[in-house]
Amino acid sequence: MNNNMLEIKNLETSFFTHLGEVKAVRNISYDLKKGGILGVVGESGSGKSVTLLSVMRLIEEPGKIKNGEIFFDGVDLTKISDSEIQDIRGSEISMIFQDPMTSINPVFTIQNQMVEVIRRHMRISKELAIEEANDINNINKREKVLEDIEKGLRRKLNKQEALKRAIDYLGLVGIPEPEIRIKQYPHQFSGGMRQRVLIAMALSCEPKLLIADEPTTALDVTIQAQILDLLKKIQKELGTSIVFITHDLGVIAELCENVVVMYGGMVMEKGTVNEIFYSPQHPYTQGLHQSIPKNITGKKERLIPIEGSPPDLMDPPKGCPFSPRCKHAMQICIEEAAPLTKITESQYSACWLQDKNAPNVEGFTKSGGVK
Amino acid sequence: MYSYIGKKIISSLITLLIVITVVFFMLRAIPGGPFTREKPLPEATRERLEEAYGLNEPIIMQYFIYLGNLAQGDLGPSFNQPAYTVNELLIEGIPQTAKIGGLAVIFIISLGIPLGVISALKSNTSIDYGVMIIATLGITVPSFVIGTLFILAARDISWMPVGGLDTPVAFIGPVVALSGYSLSFVARLTRSSMLEVLRQDYIRTARANGISEFKVIFKHALKNSLIPVTTYIGPMIAALMTGSFVIEKIFVINGIGKYFTESVQAQDYTLVIGVTIFYAAFYIFMVFLVDILYSVIDPRIKMEG
Amino acid sequence: MKKNRFDFLDSTQKLDKEQIRKSLTYWQDVWRRLRKNKLSILGLIGVVVVLLFATVGQLINPHGYDVQNRDFKNVPPSFEIYKIDDDMYVYLTEMYLLILVNEDGKLLDKFDSSHLDGDPITKIYNYRLLNEADEEIALVEIDFSYSTDPLKADENILYSINYKGIEYKETYDKVWNKSFLLGTDTVGRDLLSRVMYGTGISLTIAFVAAFINFFVGVLYGSFAGFFGGRTDNIMMRIVDIINSIPLLLYVILLMVVIKDSSFEAYVLDPIFGAGGLGTIIVALISVYWVGMARLVRGQVLSLKEQEYVLAARTIGVSNFKIVTKHLIPNALGPIIVTMTMMIPAAVFTEAFLSFIGLGISAPRSSLGTLTSAGAEIMQTYAYQLLVPAFVIAFMMLSFNFLGDGLRDALDPRLRKG
Ligand SMILES: Nc1ncnc2c1ncn2[C@@H]1O[C@H](COP(=O)(O)OP(=O)(O)OP(=O)(O)O)[C@@H](O)[C@H]1O
Ligand code: SF4
Numbered sequence A: 001m002n003n004n005m006l007e008i009k010n011l012e013t014s015f016f017t018h019l020g021e022v023k024a025v026r027n028i029s030y031d032l033k034k035g036g037i038l039g040v041v042g043e044s045g046s047g048k049s050v051t052l053l054s055v056m057r058l059i060e061e062p063g064k065i066k067n068g069e070i071f072f073d074g075v076d077l078t079k080i081s082d083s084e085i086q087d088i089r090g091s092e093i094s095m096i097f098q099d100p101m102t103s104i105n106p107v108f109t110i111q112n113q114m115v116e117v118i119r120r121h122m123r124i125s126k127e128l129a130i131e132e133a134n135d136i137n138n139i140n141k142r143e144k145v146l147e148d149i150e151k152g153l154r155r156k157l158n159k160q161e162a163l164k165r166a167i168d169y170l171g172l173v174g175i176p177e178p179e180i181r182i183k184q185y186p187h188q189f190s191g192g193m194r195q196r197v198l199i200a201m202a203l204s205c206e207p208k209l210l211i212a213d214e215p216t217t218a219l220d221v222t223i224q225a226q227i228l229d230l231l232k233k234i235q236k237e238l239g240t241s242i243v244f245i246t247h248d249l250g251v252i253a254e255l256c257e258n259v260v261v262m263y264g265g266m267v268m269e270k271g272t273v274n275e276i277f278y279s280p281q282h283p284y285t286q287g288l289h290q291s292i293p294k295n296i297t298g299k300k301e302r303l304i305p306i307e308g309s310p311p312d313l314m315d316p317p318k319g320c321p322f323s324p325r326c327k328h329a330m331q332i333c334i335e336e337a338a339p340l341t342k343i344t345e346s347q348y349s350a351c352w353l354q355d356k357n358a359p360n361v362e363g364f365t366k367s368g369g370v371k
Numbered sequence B: 001m002y003s004y005i006g007k008k009i010i011s012s013l014i015t016l017l018i019v020i021t022v023v024f025f026m027l028r029a030i031p032g033g034p035f036t037r038e039k040p041l042p043e044a045t046r047e048r049l050e051e052a053y054g055l056n057e058p059i060i061m062q063y064f065i066y067l068g069n070l071a072q073g074d075l076g077p078s079f080n081q082p083a084y085t086v087n088e089l090l091i092e093g094i095p096q097t098a099k100i101g102g103l104a105v106i107f108i109i110s111l112g113i114p115l116g117v118i119s120a121l122k123s124n125t126s127i128d129y130g131v132m133i134i135a136t137l138g139i140t141v142p143s144f145v146i147g148t149l150f151i152l153a154a155r156d157i158s159w160m161p162v163g164g165l166d167t168p169v170a171f172i173g174p175v176v177a178l179s180g181y182s183l184s185f186v187a188r189l190t191r192s193s194m195l196e197v198l199r200q201d202y203i204r205t206a207r208a209n210g211i212s213e214f215k216v217i218f219k220h221a222l223k224n225s226l227i228p229v230t231t232y233i234g235p236m237i238a239a240l241m242t243g244s245f246v247i248e249k250i251f252v253i254n255g256i257g258k259y260f261t262e263s264v265q266a267q268d269y270t271l272v273i274g275v276t277i278f279y280a281a282f283y284i285f286m287v288f289l290v291d292i293l294y295s296v297i298d299p300r301i302k303m304e305g
Numbered sequence C: 001m002k003k004n005r006f007d008f009l010d011s012t013q014k015l016d017k018e019q020i021r022k023s024l025t026y027w028q029d030v031w032r033r034l035r036k037n038k039l040s041i042l043g044l045i046g047v048v049v050v051l052l053f054a055t056v057g058q059l060i061n062p063h064g065y066d067v068q069n070r071d072f073k074n075v076p077p078s079f080e081i082y083k084i085d086d087d088m089y090v091y092l093t094e095m096y097l098l099i100l101v102n103e104d105g106k107l108l109d110k111f112d113s114s115h116l117d118g119d120p121i122t123k124i125y126n127y128r129l130l131n132e133a134d135e136e137i138a139l140v141e142i143d144f145s146y147s148t149d150p151l152k153a154d155e156n157i158l159y160s161i162n163y164k165g166i167e168y169k170e171t172y173d174k175v176w177n178k179s180f181l182l183g184t185d186t187v188g189r190d191l192l193s194r195v196m197y198g199t200g201i202s203l204t205i206a207f208v209a210a211f212i213n214f215f216v217g218v219l220y221g222s223f224a225g226f227f228g229g230r231t232d233n234i235m236m237r238i239v240d241i242i243n244s245i246p247l248l249l250y251v252i253l254l255m256v257v258i259k260d261s262s263f264e265a266y267v268l269d270p271i272f273g274a275g276g277l278g279t280i281i282v283a284l285i286s287v288y289w290v291g292m293a294r295l296v297r298g299q300v301l302s303l304k305e306q307e308y309v310l311a312a313r314t315i316g317v318s319n320f321k322i323v324t325k326h327l328i329p330n331a332l333g334p335i336i337v338t339m340t341m342m343i344p345a346a347v348f349t350e351a352f353l354s355f356i357g358l359g360i361s362a363p364r365s366s367l368g369t370l371t372s373a374g375a376e377i378m379q380t381y382a383y384q385l386l387v388p389a390f391v392i393a394f395m396m397l398s399f400n401f402l403g404d405g406l407r408d409a410l411d412p413r414l415r416k417g
C-alpha cells in the first residue's frame, strides 16, 4: 500500500453546455500524502473546484468526468457506485465551501442538520458495542451480535448520542455554549461562526480527508486567521489530511506543506511550499508572486490578475494555456502543451523552458536540475 | 410571538374598518343614494331599510348606525329580496361556496406541488414539457372558458351532471375549473423555486455530507422551495374567491359567488356591500393565517413584534 | 525546424489569440436573447397577429359588427345542405328556418315560414320562397314526423325535405359558410366582425388601462421610493390597504357605482363612446396601479443607493430630474415586463366583468361580452362561445409567452454570455 491519501490521475472533467463543451479540467494529476496539507492555488476559473468536486463525484449535469482515476486510500472513486460514494461523502471525505452564509440550510436548526449527518454515518464504538452485547441474556443471540461486531456491523448512533457528538464537535471548533447554540437556526450565527459549524459538521464523522474550497475567502481577515488556526489544529490533533483551495498564496505559505498551481484546467507547477515560494519554475507561478503586494501585513490579499485574461475553456489554446499571456512564449508553446517535467524529487513544472532545447532564461532550471 | 400576532390582529382590524368605510361611502356616493334609485321600492322594504339604516339621518350618522349594526353581525335586509336578510342569504350560500373552495384548495396543493417537483426533477424532459404546457394553458385560459368547455364536454357524458352539486361527480367540473389557474400557478412556482433551490450551496453541502438524494430533495430542497409557494397562498385565496363568482354562475351553484353576481346585476346594494364585507373579512383573516404559516416555515421571518 | 520551435514569439503573434468580443448595447443584447427564446418569438408573432386581426381585419372584412341580418340568425360556420333541384340547395337551421344556399355555401335567401302553415298532426310544414313582390316562387315541405312516428322511428333522421314531390332524406354535402366565415349570432350579426371589433375593444381597454396604470404606478412608486422615510411609509400604507382585499372586488364595486350614473353619462361616454367602455377603464385604473407602484418603489429604493444617483445628487441635480432621467430608465426592464403582463390581465378582467353582467353594452362588443353571450347558448350554438374563447386564450397565451421571454431577456442576473 502506498502512502497517499489521495491520488488524482489524468483527470478530465467537462461541462457539456448547449453552447459547447467547457473543458474545465484537462488532464490533471496530483496527490496528497496521508496526514498532509496540500494547497491548490490558481486564478478564478482555473478548475480548482471542479477537480475536487470531481473527487467528491459532485459534478452535476451537464458536467461529466470524462477520463482519469481518483484513488482515495487505494479505492478508485470514479469506479464505485452512487450509493458507495454517498457512504464515503461526509464520513471518509468531507468538503467545506467558500460561502458559509449560503452553505447551511436556512430552514432547519443546526442540531437537525448535524444530527442528520452523524446518524447517517456514525456507528457506535467497538467497546460500547461489545458492552451492549454482553448485556444480552440469550446466549445464541449474544454470540451472533458479537460475531457481527467483529465484522464491523455495529448499530448507528441514536438521537441522544448523535446530539452529544454534535455538541462536542461544535465545542471543538470553538463555538461557545454549544448546547444552546445547536438549537438555533443558521441565520442566528455570524459568517465565521457558520464556517465553524460547517467545519464541525464536516468533521463530525471523523473523515480521513477534508477538502476546504476557499473556506476563508468570504470572511474578514481576523476570522480568516482563526479558521486557519482551527484547520491547523484539526490536522495536528485528528490527523485529518486536508486539501486547501485558495487564491491566496499567503494562506498557502501559512498552512500547507505542498502546493499545486493550476491554470486553464491544467497543473502548471507543483512542489513543496519552499520550492514554490523560493524557486518557482513556471512563468505563471512567477507571475503569481509578482502580483502579490510586497508588504505582507496581514491585510486581506487577493491575487491581482496577471495582464490579460484566462483562456476560454470552450476553445482553449492548443498549446500551453498560459501562452497568450506568457512573456517567454515560444513558437512551440502555441503548438503543443508542455509536459510536466521533473525538476527535483518533489517539484514538477509544465513549461517548455524546462526543455533541454529551450533557450536559457534567468530564473528557470532545465529538467533534472541542470542550470 | 404573541405580541406579533396581537399586532397583526389589530392591523387586520384597522384594515377591515378602512375597507368597510371606503365601501360604505362609495356606495353612498351614488347620486340619490342607494335605496332611492330607479326602481320604486315596496313601501315595507323602504320602511325597514330606513329603520335599519336610519336613512333620514345625516350620512355620517348613517355610517355609525351601519357600523353599529355590523358590530352585532347584522348586514340588513336584501334590497331586491326583501323577504330575506343579507345574513340569511350568506348563511345559505357559504356552505356551497366553501365546499368547492375547500376542495379546490386541497386539489391545488395535493396536485400542484407534486407536479412542480416532478417537473423540476425531470427538467427538460418530455414529462417536464408536458406538465409545463398544461400549466401554461391553465394560467392563460380563463376559468370561465375552462368551465364552459367542461359543460360542453359533459353534455355528451351521461353520468356527468352539467350543474348543481347533488352528486359527488358534480363537483369535478366546478373544482377543476376553479382550480385551473391556481393549480397551474402553484405547479410553475414550485418547479422554478425547486430548480432555484437545487442550485443553492446548502444543497451541495447536504450532498457533500452524504445525505441520500431522496432526503436532499424531500427534506432539504422541498421545505425551502415551498417558501415562495406559501407567499402565493394569499393571492390564491383571492383568485379562488373571485373565481367562484363565475364558476357558480356557470355551474348553477347557489353559493355566495352567485348571490354576489346576481346582486351586482340586480344592483342590490345591501347585498353587494354585505358580501363585499364578508369577502374582505374572510380574505384578511386568511392572509393573517398565511402570515403565521409563513413564519413557521421560514425561521428567518421574525415573529417578534 | 526544431530550433525554430523554441524561438520566442513577438507580441503581434500573441495578440490574435485574444478574443475580441463585440460589445452590444443593452437593447441589442435584450433583443438577441429574446430571439433565442422560441416561445417568446411565438408570443410576439401571436401578439402581432392579434393586433392585425383587430385593426386590419376589421377594414378587410365586408360586414359591419352591428349590422343585423335578420334572415340569417345563428347560422354556424359550417352546415349540411340538401340538394333539392338543379342548382337549388337548402339548409335547415337549428331554429328550423330554411335557408336557400348555393353549392359553395353562400347564403342566398330565407324561406318564409312565419305563418307556420302546416299540419300539426302529420307534422309536415310548408316553407315558401318569395320574390321581391312577395310572390311564391317555390314551396318546400318538411316532414318532421320521424322522431315521433313509431313507423318511421328506426330511420336515423329527424326530418325529410320534400320538393316537387320528391323526398330528400340525405344531405348532399357539408359546406363552409361563405357569407359569414365564422357564422352569425342570435340577431344575425357577422360573428367574425364582432370578434374583430370585440378584440379591438378589449385591447383598447387593456392598452389604455395598462398605459395609465403605468403612469400612475411609476409616478407614485418612484416618489415614494425616492423620498423614502415618512412619505414612503404613508404612501405604501395606502397601497397595502388597497391591496388588502382582492382588487377585483373594488373593480366590481366601482363598476356598480359608476355604471348608469351621471358621471358615466356626461363624462365617460362622451369620451369613450356609449356602452360603458369608459366605465370599465376607469374601474380598472382605479386600483391596478398599486402593483406597478410597489414594483417601481422597490426598484427605486435599490437603485437610489447606487453611485451615479449619489453623484447626481452631489452635483445638485433636482429630484424630479433624477427620478425621470436616471431611475426610471434603469428600472425599465421589470416595468416593461409588468406592462406586458398587465395587458392580458386587463383583457381577462374585462371578460370576467362581462361574465358577471358588468360588461359593455350592445351593439358594441368585447371579447368578454361575446364569450359570456356565447356561454348562454353554448348547448345549441357552441361556435358562438368557442370563437371568442379561442381568441381570448390565444391572446393570453401570446402575451404570456412574450412576457415570460422578456422577463428572462431583461433579467440582469442572466446578462452574461
Ligand atoms: N456547472 C457548470 N457549467 C458550465 N461550466 C462550469 C460549471 N461549473 C464550472 N464551470 C466552468 O469550469 C471552469 C472551472 O471552474 P472552477 O469552479 O473549477 O474554477 P475555480 O478555479 O474553482 O475558480 P474560483 O476560484 O472562482 O472558485 C470555469 O471556467 C467554469 O466556467
Ligand atoms: S510553456 Fe511556454 S507559454 Fe507556457 S509558460 Fe512555459 S514558456 Fe510560457
Ligand SMILES: [Mg+2]
Residues within 6 Å of the ligand: A048, A049, A050, A213
Ligand atoms: Mg472554486
